[in-house]
């Protein structure tokens with residue numbers, strides 16, 4: 115598994131003053147506890163997560179907040195997925211699973227998966243999403259799109275396989 119769409123467990127600097135991303139889980143727990151304890155949706159300014167290097171606001175290391183950091187951790191994750199794909203390019207069968215992949219940034223997962231499925235002779239793409247059922251025309255005979263709750267779909271698969 116590679117996290118090329120970032121990871122909510124990490125913060126990044128909103129100003130990208132540093133290449134580093136850092137643990138966000140402790141701070142999130144703190145914020146969550148504060149909100150619960152005070153029965154509010156507002157945190158005091160001094161609790162806003164900040165970059166330890168420059169003091170700018172920090173935000174989750176995922177695309178969608180603007181300024182997504184494609185630094186060394188991103189490059190490392192990107193290399194990992196590229197190596198994994200490279201390793202299996204000549205396998206007889208390659209199964210791509212898009213489990214709950216949204217449409218916000220299709221260039222990260224969907225478009226490469228569809229291109230690979232289309233180009234590799236033994237490839238097949240399985241798409242599961244609770245909001246839509248869409249299979250692109252170029253892979254309509256090499257894939258299946260299932261609209262449904264992921265937990266439910268996986269449970270059905272297990273039952274089907276008898277495991």
Ligand SMILES: [Zn+2]
Nearest residue numbers: 127131165168
């Ligand atoms: Zn900073």
